[in-house]
Amino acid sequence: MSFALDIASDFADVVDGLSAVGLKNRAGVQSSLSNVLRRAIRTREAAASNGRYLASDVTFHVPITEQSRQVRPGWQIVDADGAWTVLEIGGETLSNRHRFVCRNMALVYDLEQRVNLQAASWAKNADGVLEATWTTTQADIPCRWNYVSGDNDTEHELRHQPRQVVLFLETAQLLSESNRFIINDPSLTLNIVSWTDAESIGKLMQVNCEVVPWLLS
Numbered sequence: 001m002s003f004a005l006d007i008a009s010d011f012a013d014v015v016d017g018l019s020a021v022g023l024k025n026r027a028g029v030q031s032s033l034s035n036v037l038r039r040a041i042r043t044r045e046a047a048a049s050n051g052r053y054l055a056s057d058v059t060f061h062v063p064i065t066e067q068s069r070q071v072r073p074g075w076q077i078v079d080a081d082g083a084w085t086v087l088e089i090g091g092e093t094l095s096n097r098h099r100f101v102c103r104n105m106a107l108v109y110d111l112e113q114r115v116n117l118q119a120a121s122w123a124k125n126a127d128g129v130l131e132a133t134w135t136t137t138q139a140d141i142p143c144r145w146n147y148v149s150g151d152n153d154t155e156h157e158l159r160h161q162p163r164q165v166v167l168f169l170e171t172a173q174l175l176s177e178s179n180r181f182i183i184n185d186p187s188l189t190l191n192i193v194s195w196t197d198a199e200s201i202g203k204l205m206q207v208n209c210e211v212v213p214w215l216l217s
Contacts, residue, residue: 018035018036018037019036019038019079020032020033020034020035020036021033021036021038021060021077021078021079022076022077022078022079023067023071023075023076023077023078024075024076024078024083025072025075026072026074026075026171026172026173026174027174028117028137028138030078031067033062033063033065033067033068033077034063035063036060036061036062036063036077037060037061038058038059038060038061038079039058039059039061040057040058040059041053041054041055041057041058041059041101043055053101054103054108056103056104056107056108057087057101057102057103058084058101058102058103058104059090059099059100059101059102060077060084060098060099060100060102061097061098061099061100062097062098062099062100063096063097063098064096064097064098068098071086071089071098071100072086072089073086073087073088073089073201074086074171074172074201076171077100077102081104082104082106082107083104083105083106083142083170083171084102084103084104085102085103085104085105085170085171085201085202086100086101086102086201087101087102087103087201087202088100088101089101103202105142105170105171105202105204106142106170109144109168109170109204110144111142111143111144111168111170112142112144113142113143113144113145113183114140114141114142114143114183114184115140115141115143115145115167115169115181115182115183115190116136116138116139116140116141116181116182116183116184117136117137117138117139117141117173117179117180117181118134118135118136118137118179118180118181118182119134119135119137119178119179120132120133120134120135120178120179120180121133121135122178132178134180136182138173141169141170141171141173142169142170143167143168143169143170144167144168144204145165145166145167145168145183146165146166147164147165148164148165148166163210163211164208164209164210164211165188165190165208165209165210165211166206166207166208166209167181167190167206167207167208167209168204168205168206169204169205169206169207170204171205172197172198172201172205173205173207175192175195175207177192179192180192180212181207181209188211188212189211189212190209190210190211190212191209191210191212192207192208192209193208193209193210194207194208195207195208
């Protein structure tokens with residue numbers, strides 16, 4: 001007796017290691033994908049890429065669905081080993097699967113610190129003055145941050161630390177004047193001054209910030 005095997009349609013039944021993973025777009029909205037296969041980037045592929053791929057990069061083979069068709073470079077696939085930023089979306093494999101080339105940015109760039117992104121909603125108080133209510137929209141974003149040189153603002157002796165901070169973020173964030181960052185350890189509130197988008201997907205985003213005096217934060 002013989003059996004006809006359709007690799008394209010029976011992929012999920014014949015391949016070990018399929019799993020469900022999380023999916024996050026650049027706005028931080030999360031969903032999930034099922035029957036996903038993760039594989040290390042091929043050594044010869046990394047060697048021939050002239051640095052475009054790293055040996056630690058991986059590929060995710062994802063069933064083609066209405067949801068997976070929406071994925072764009074810069075989105076993240078999240079599994080038990082962390083968040084993987086989508087660098088490239090390859091051609092369909094085995095007729096019915098996407099091939100996403102991904103990178104663990106926190107691992108590659110040694111991003112051991114964390115920061116929270118907040119957004120303001122504005123409303124007038126009883127005196128007719130606009131006041132902000134802050135809500136955390138993304139928590140524990142992997143990053144690296146440090147103080148940068150500059151004059152300290154010692155007006156009224158409210159600041160006793162450098163007032164400029166630069167953040168390097170794992171993923172490009174959609175920022176506006178109504179956003180700020182919160183660092184929990186040490187406790188810092190950061191107003192956004194400017195930002196520079198990564199030169200390409202797979203690079204870090206830089207955000208320049210000012211430390212808010214603790215009496216005003």
